[in-house]
Amino acid sequence: MVGVGGSALRRYGSTGRTRTMCLAALGVVKVATPDQIRRLMCPGTKDAATVRGGLKDLETEKLVISPGSAVRVNEAGVRVTEKLWTLTAAGLEAAAVVLDRPAREMGGTAKAAAASGAKHARAVTDVLDAFLQTQPEPTQPVARTRQLVPAAPPADPPARPEGLGPLAAWTTEAVLPTGGTFLAPARGSLRADMVFASPGHEAVPLLFVEVDNGTEGPPIVADKIERYRRFFARRVSTGTGNGREVPLWRTVWPDSPRDGYPPVALVFTKNVGKLAMQTRMREVGALAREHWRGEWHADSHAPEDGSRPDGYRDYKGTVPLLATTLRLLAAHGPHGPVWWRYGHKTWQPLTDALDNPDDYRAYAVRDEARRKAREAEAERVRREREAERRRLEAAKWVCPTCQRQVYPEAGLTTGGECRPCQNYRRRAAAEAAQEQPDPPTGGGIFGRRRRT
Secondary structure (H helix, E strand, C coil): CEECCCCCCCCCCCCHHHHHHHHHHHHHHCEECHHHHHHHHCCCCCCCHHHHHHHHHHHHCCCEEEEEEEEEECCCCCEEEEEEEEECHHHHHHHHHHHCCCHHHCCCCCHHHHHCCCHHHHHHHHHHHHHHCCCCCCEECCCCCCCCCCCCCCCCCCCCCCCCCCHHHEEEEEEECCCECCCCECCCCEEEEEEEECCCCCCCCEEEEEEECCCCCHHHHHHHHHHHHHHHHCEEECCCCCCCEEEHHHHCCCCCCCCCCCCEEEEECCCCCHHHHHHHHHHHHHHCHHHHCCEEEECCCCCCCCCCCCEEEECCCCCCEEEEEHHHHHHHCCCCCCEEEECECCEECHHHHHCCCCCHHHHHHHHHHHHHHHHHHHHHHHHHHHHHHHHHHHHCEECCCCCCEECCCCCCCCCCCCHHHHHHHHHHHHHHHHHCCCCCCCCCCCCCCCCC
8 A cells, every 4th residue: 555644754744755756757747736746646645635745845855846836627617726846957856866867868847837837738747647547556544643433444446447657668848859969959840748668568669649739720730740750760870980870769769660650649638529629630630641641552463353453551751640539548548449540440459550451561461361372272273183184094995996095085985996096987988988989860871861
C-alpha cells in the first residue's frame, strides 16, 4: 500500500515519496495542477491534498513555484480554480536526478505558460495521463488520535486499461530541428508535444504525439506533419570519415521496426460532436495525404479474371499517421481499439494500427503463396501424366504384324494391329480397288443395241 502519512520534518507533512512523485511529474510535463499530478502518479488517493502538501513543501525548498492558476469543471459540473505548478531552475536539476536524465535534456521551466493559464500544456498532461493509465493503488488511511470508530479498510480502486509507460519514457516539448541543431533549431522547426521512447518496447519503441485543442485549422495541423517528414528525412555524417550518413533522429531515439519513419499520433482533445470530429480528422488526413500515403507498386502479372493486379505500397520516406480522441484514449487506453490509422479502414488497437498490411512483407507472403500454388499445380499435372504413362505401359501389347509396341488408344483393339499397320492395309485396299477394270456400260458387238 502507498503510505500518505505526514512527516514531522516538513511543514506540510509530505513524505519523500510524495515529493519525488511531484518532481518526476513536473520534470516531464513541466506544468500541471495538483489534481493532474495526482492522476499521473497516485490515482488511488482520494483527492489532491497529498500532492498539494508535497508541492508546498517543495516550494519551501525553492524547487517549485506556482506562477498562475487554471479553471476546470469537475465531475459535478462545478467550476474549480486550481493553482498551476512548475519547476524552478533548481527544481529542474532535482527532477533530472529523479528521472535519471542529463540536466541539459530537461528543457525550460514553463513559468510563462503557467502564468498565462497553460491551456495547451494542461491538455498535454491530460493526454499523458490517458496514455499512462497509472494503476491506482489502495492507500493506507492516516491514523487519527482519539479515533473512536476504526477506519474502514480501503476499497479496491477500479482497475484501468493497460497503459504505455513508464513516465520516465516520456518527454514533452521535444525540439525537432528541420534545420540547424537541437540546441539552435532553424526557423520552421517544430516541437513535438510528447515523445515516447522505450528501446526494445514490443508494441512501439518510439512514438511522437501531437495534441490538438481545435484552436488551429486543419492546414496548420497538416503542415506539422510535413515538417515532421522533413525532420525525419534529415541525415548527418557519422563522423567516422567514411562518408556514411545516418538519420538525425536516430542519433537521439531508437529505431522504428517498421517501414517508414517513426509514427506520429494526433490526439484531438476538444469535446465536439462525432460528425464534427470525423470531419476534422478527414480534413487533416486529406491535406497530409502525400506524407503518409506511400507509393503503390503494381504486380507485372495481370490476373486472368480481369481484376486489379496485386502489388504493394512502399512506405519508405512516409510518416505513419494515427489519430484518436482524448475521450477514447482515456476510456480504453492506448492499447484499445481507439486508433484510426490514415490509410486503414477501421478503428484498431495500437499494434494493428502501426502495421502495414499492404506493404511488401504482406505482398511477399501472397506472392510466395501464389508460387507454391503454381508449384503444387505443376506437381499435380506431373503426377497425372506419370500415372497415365504407367497405365499405358501396363496396357501395351506387340503388334502381330510389325512387332512394334502398341499403346491403347481410341480405334485400336487390344492385341490387334497398330495404327500404322491398319493405315497401310486401308491404303493397300484402296489402291487395289482403283486397279480393278470398270464394268461395260453398253455398245460394241456384245452390247445391247440402243433403241432409236
